[in-house]
Amino acid sequence: MTIYVSSSSFSIDAELPIYGPAGSAAPPSLAEAEAYCRRLATTHYENFVVAGVLVPRRLRRHFYNVYAYCRWSDDLADEAGGAERSLQLLEWWEAELRACYAGRCRHPVFVALRGTIDEFGIPIEPFADLLTAFRQDQTQTRYATYDELLGYCRNSANPVGRLVLYLGRCHEARLLPWSDAICTGLQLANFWQDVGRDLAKGRVYLPQEDLQRFGVEEVVLAQASTPRNVRDLLAFEVERAEQLLRSGLPLVDAMPRGLQGSIWMFAHGGLKILEKIRAIDFDVPAVRPRVTKLDQLRLLAGCLWRNASRGEVPR
Secondary structure (H helix, E strand, O other): OOOOOOOOOOOHHHHHHHHOOOOOOOOOOHHHHHHHHHHHHHHOOHHHHHHHOOOOHHHHHHHHHHHHHHHHHHHHHHOOOOHHHHHHHHHHHHHHHHHHHOOOOOOHHHHHHHHHHHHHOOOOHHHHHHHHHHHHHHHOOOOOOHHHHHHHHHHHOHHHHHHHHHHOOOOOHHHHHHHHHHHHHHHHHHHHHOHHHHHHOOOOOOOHHHHHHOOOOHHHHOOOOOOHHHHHHHHHHHHHHHHHHHHOOHHHHHOOHHHHHHHHHHHHHHHHHHHHHHHOOOOOOOOOOOOOHHHHHHHHHHHHHHHHHOOOOOO
C-alpha cells in the first residue's frame, strides 16, 4: 500500500479519513510505517529537524517514531475541532496505544512504534501520561497555583524526556530530576511565549495565584497595550523557567555522547525563547517572540563546536 503525509504540512483533518477510527487504509508494512513517521518528523516542525541532525543515525528512526506519536496526540487534542471530538479521538488513540502493547497494530504510527518499544523496553506509562495531559487540556483551562501547573507539566512535558532516556538506554533514577527540569522549563517557556495564542483558545496557563500577586486581571491580557504589572508578572515567570532549564543542564554531560548535542539544543532552545521574551520587554500578550532560522543555525553552530571540541560526532 502507499501511505502519505504532506511534504509541507500535516493536517489531522486530512489524515483522519485515512488513518482514523473509521479510516480506509489497511495496516502498512513496517517499512511503509517507518517512512510515514520519518516524513512527518522531518517536514512538520523546524526545531525538531534542526535538533534531529544531531541524533545518531542508528537512533533517528526511533526518534521519528516517537515524534510521530507525540505529533498525532497533540493534533488530536488541539486540531480536531472542539473539546468533545478531541476527547473521543484521544480515547480512540489510547485504545490504539494499548492494542499496540498487546501486539495488534493497524495505524502506521503504531506499526512503526512497536519495534521501538520492543527494542528499548519502553513501558506504556510515558505514552499514556501524555494523553492524560491532552485530555486535561480539554477540560481545564486555568491553574490555581504554580504547583498545580507543574503537575500538568509532569504529564504534558516530562514523559518526552523520559522517552529520550529510554532511547539512550540511560533511564536511571539519578537522571530523572535533570530531565524533568529541562522538559518542564521548556514547556513553561513555550507557555510564556504563547500567552496571546493560548488566551485566544480560552486557556490561561499563568497561575491564578501569580495573577493575584501582581494585581493582574485576565481581561488585561487581551488589551492592545501591555501594562507594567503584566510585564513584571511575565518577568517573574520567565526567571522561574530559566532556573529550571539551567538546573537541568547537568543532564547534557550525563547522557551518552551521541545524544548530548540534542539535549543541549533542546535546553538552549528553551533559553533562547526566554531571551527573546526579555528582548521585547515581556510584551508577549501583544507580540509573539519567535526563534528565527538564523537563531536556530547559530544554536546549531554552537552545539557543533561544543561537540567537536569533545570529539562527539553523530554516527
